[in-house]
Amino acid sequence: MTKNTRLTLAAVVALMLLLGIPLLVKRSDEPRPAQQTGGIVDAAVLVREDSHRLSTAAAGRVTLVEFLDFECESCAAAYPAVSELLTTYGDRITFVVRYFPIPSHPNAELAARVAQAAANQGRFADMYAKLFENQTDWSHRDDPQTATFLGYARALGLDMTRFQRDLDDPATAARVAKDRTDGLAAGVTGTPTFFLNGRHLSEVRTQQDLTDAIDAALG
Template sequence: MTKNLKVTVTVAAVAAAVLALVLLVSRPSTPAPESAEASAGSPVSSEVLVRENSHRLSTAADGRVTLVEFLDFECEACRAAFPLVEQLRDEYAGRVTFVTRYFPIPSHANAENAAVAVEAAARQGRFEEMYQRMFETQAQWGEQRESKVDVFRGFAADMGLDMAAYDRAVADPNTLERVLADKRDGEAAGVQGTPTFYLNGVQLRVRSGDDLRAAIDLALNR
């Protein structure tokens, strides 16, 4: 096995292990026998989980099933979950609404900066592209104490954004307030770490990606 292949296999294994850990966190000690979903309490109001200005990666016309993710762009577990979310979007296109909410963790030095950069891109209609760029490049800038705002600005330039407008958005206090508003909603909903998923208002406790699919299928078939 070549050195590069060994590195690739190791990274994939670590990502899989991190995702498995995320999906196991806070699961019920005794799973419900006929359901792949479990609740941390009463369902959370849709007015808290999905605001009018919440970012929707995909939208289902009937609006019956909504999956909300609170995430931190510097969170390794969120990075591990990212490919699964992208796959689920393809599998359930047109049937499930996928909503993304910001929840930067204070211990991550650039989580808030990253969220502000994504929100600044969103003002130019480029939320999804910057959201994806953050996770695709996380290994380059994550887990570092110095500010990476210049790195994020470079992403914006590479994407061809209007840089004067981007700089104004980053400097605008309302952009940060938009990020923090998401976080306040997450705290009100009971989010304690990232990623945290809610399916039709119920916080999910699942063991694997297959369990997440099963929970979505159950919601679709009700």
């Protein structure tokens, strides 16, 4: 696939995301679990003590959780909107990122481990941005993009010895797998999937819909 083709596909995906067309989402092979009682997922499944928070609300009234795949074009298309939400709402909402690598994406699990290895040095947010902002440079390639990811770690000034050790540590893979297991338990079948105060935002079609849902939750 040429670079121009990838860019065109990315533009189409972004438009489809805004229109809420379900076919844009990559689906995993696992079946959806039974719907949770009352449509609300247990908070303990959606947010763990070690979950990554890009913002934290002191009052704790509104929590938005995104299950994402760094190699997913739809997640990359949503990334600017999410960044805008973080700027708009700041510490009025808690925004939580959970890993949900799709098995058919060749570098998705590796990218999640890269983000986790950066998180071990307190740089999750920086690597999160790096992976999405450069997604077209490394995504959908059959060979592991380890060298590219190591370059991102160097650019962020990380301790490379520790980063490489953490990247290869089975505990890092287990940490990523734990997020994915929670996602499956919550009924996640594709990415991006958002939950607001435990409720799956399946009816959201545009960024404005998401903003309206957050405003309603804030009261």
